[in-house]
Amino acid sequence: MSSNPRELPASPRFGDLSGRRAVVTGASRGIGRAVALEFSRAGADLILHARADTPQLRAVCEQCRAFQRRVECLIQDFSTFDGAAFVARAWQLAGQIDVWVNNAGADLLTTPEASRSFAGKLEILCAVDIRSTLLLSKEIGRRMLDSGRGVILNIGWDQAERGMAGESGELFAASKSAIMGFTRSLAVSLAPAVRVNCIAPGWIRTAWGETASSAWQERVRRETPLGVWGLPEDVAATAVWLVSPTARFITGQTIRVNGGAVG
Numbered sequence: 001m002s003s004n005p006r007e008l009p010a011s012p013r014f015g016d017l018s019g020r021r022a023v024v025t026g027a028s029r030g031i032g033r034a035v036a037l038e039f040s041r042a043g044a045d046l047i048l049h050a051r052a053d054t055p056q057l058r059a060v061c062e063q064c065r066a067f068q069r070r071v072e073c074l075i076q077d078f079s080t081f082d083g084a085a086f087v088a089r090a091w092q093l094a095g096q097i098d099v100w101v102n103n104a105g106a107d108l109l110t111t112p113e114a115s116r117s118f119a120g121k122l123e124i125l126c127a128v129d130i131r132s133t134l135l136l137s138k139e140i141g142r143r144m145l146d147s148g149r150g151v152i153l154n155i156g157w158d159q160a161e162r163g164m165a166g167e168s169g170e171l172f173a174a175s176k177s178a179i180m181g182f183t184r185s186l187a188v189s190l191a192p193a194v195r196v197n198c199i200a201p202g203w204i205r206t207a208w209g210e211t212a213s214s215a216w217q218e219r220v221r222r223e224t225p226l227g228v229w230g231l232p233e234d235v236a237a238t239a240v241w242l243v244s245p246t247a248r249f250i251t252g253q254t255i256r257v258n259g260g261a262v263g
Contacts, residue, residue, distance in 0.1 A: 014241070014244070014246050015042050015237075015240040015241050015244050015246060016042060016043060016244060016245070016246075017039055017042040017043045017044040017099070017240065017243070017244055018042075018043035018044075019043070020039075020043065020044040020045070020098040020099055020243075021044065021045045021046075021047075021094040021095070021096060021097055021098050021099070022039050022044045022045070022046055022047070022097070022098065022099035022100070022101065022243070023046075023047045023048075023049065023090050023094070023097055023099070023100045023101065023140075024036045024039065024046065024047075024048055024049065024101045024103060025049040025078075025101065025102055025103050025104035025132075025136070026049065026050065026051075026103040026104030026105060027048035027049055027050060027057065027060055027103070028048075028050040028054055028056040028057040028060060029056050029206075029207065030206040030207060030232055031103055031155065031201065031204065031206065031232045031235050031236070032048075032101075032103040032104070033056075033060050033232065034231075034232035034233050034235065034236035035101055035103060035232075035235070035236045035239045036048055036060055036064055037060070037063055037064060037236070038233070038236035038237060038239065038240050039064075039099075039236075039239075039240060039243075040063075040064035040065075040067040040069040040071070041067055042240050042244070043069075044069065044099065045069050045070040045071070045094070046064055046069060046070070046071045046072070047071075047072045047073070047074055047090050047093055047094055047097075048060060048061060048064070048071060048072070048073050048074070049073075049074045049075075049076060049090075049104065050073070050075060051075070051076070051077050051078065051104070052075060052077075053073070053075050057073060058073075061073055072093050072094075074086070074089060074090060074093070078104055078127070078128045078131075078132040079124060079127045079128055080127065081132070083132065083135030083136050083138070083139050084135075084139045086136065087136060087139040087140050087143065090140075091140075091143060096147060097140060097143070097144070097150065098149065098150055098151065099150070099151045099152075099153070099243045100136070100137070100140045100144075100150070100151070100152050100153070101152075101153045101154075101155075101239065101243070102132070102133040102136055102137060102152070102153070102154045102155065102179075103155050104128065104129075104132060105125075105128060105129045105155070105175075106121075106124045106125050106127075106128040106129055107207070108121050108124075108125070108168065108171065108172075109168065109207075109208040110207045110208050110211075118167055118171070121167075121171055122171060122174075125171055125172075125174075125175040126175070129175040129176070129179065130175050130178050130179065133154055133179050133182070134182055137152055137154070137182070137186055137196070138186075140152065141186060141189070141190050141194055141196070144190070144193065144194045145190055145193055145194055148193050149193060149194070150193070150194045150195075151194065151195045151196075151197075151242075151243045152186070152190075152194065152195070152196045152197075153196075153197055153198070153199065153239060153242055153243055154179050154180075154182070154183050154196070154197070154198040154199075155176075155179070155198065155199055155200075155201070156176045156177075156179050156180040156183070156198045156199065156200040156201075156254055157172055157173070157176035157200055157201065158200040158201065158202045158256045158257075158258040158261060159172075159173065159202070160172065160173040160174075160176040160177045160180060160200070161177075161180075161200070162262075176200070179198065180198050180200065180254050183196055183197065183198040183252065183254065184252045184254075187251045187252030187253075188252060191251060191252075195247075195248075195250065195251040196251055196252065197242050197247075197250060197251060197252070197253050197254070197255065198253070198254040198255070199235055199238055199239060199242065199254070199255050199257055200254050200255065200256045200257070200258070201230065201235050201256075201257050201258065202224065202230060202256065202257065202258020202259055202261050203220040203223070203224055203229055203230060203258065203259070203261075204229065204230045204231065204232060204234070204235060204257075205229040205230065205231055205232075206232060209229055223261055224258065224259035224260065224261050225259060225260035225261065226259035226260055227259075228259065230257060230258065230259055234257055235257050238255060238257050242255065
């Protein structure tokens with residue numbers, strides 16, 4: 001018998017989510033879609049959230065079910081909503097939630113929201129990115145704490161720490177810095193029963209990256225030591241690890257998935 005009371009059993013199989021029930025917000029495309037698919041491949045049953053019931057969301061649900069996973073969908077506009085009521089709906093559907101991923105965020109680059117004023121963009125970022133992440137995390141954190149276990153994963157941005165010129169850079173840095181700082185404090189509040197971490201993606205080829213100009217393509221290669229765009233699947237692979245028992249001694253951290261870019 002070990003003399004160290006903190007010693008844990010042998011590490012489980014890497015990234016194994018068998019038997020876990022997970023919620024992924026903003027799951028219809030991009031990083032959220034990739035996380036949902038990777039979670040289902042790793043063995044998790046899922047509740048997938050989107051702002052609207054779209055063909056893209058239904059396609060993700062069917063792809064996840066192809067892994068013989070149970071998949072439910074919840075539709076909710078996060079610009080104005082009751083966080084406690086949404087979590088209650090998800091909890092009732094799942095019976096118990098082991099993993100919660102706050103991925104939903106306002107797209108100010110490839111949607112009509114791009115035409116908003118600075119003040120208008122700030123308003124929607126505060127509502128969808130910051131407010132929803134904080135409210136959902138507090139409510140699911142309370143339920144997880146009562147149940148004695150759980151993992152929360154938030155999504156930040158690597159350039160929030162080092163800065164990026166321009167209106168979009170200013171706005172996203174403000175919102176994602178708030179989420180990253182909140183992650184560190186919530187992890188302390190909920191320890192040791194609940195782990196809370198954050199992923200800070202770098203240049204990831206989502207909808208905007210697919211149509212970015214040649215100047216932006218060159219900038220990505222120049223600023224990323226690995227010389228290429230990251231993919232949503234790169235973020236998803238890190239997410240599986242962070243929420244799995246393999247990462248059981250990691251909490252309150254922001255993990256950069258950015259090809260080696262530094263401040």
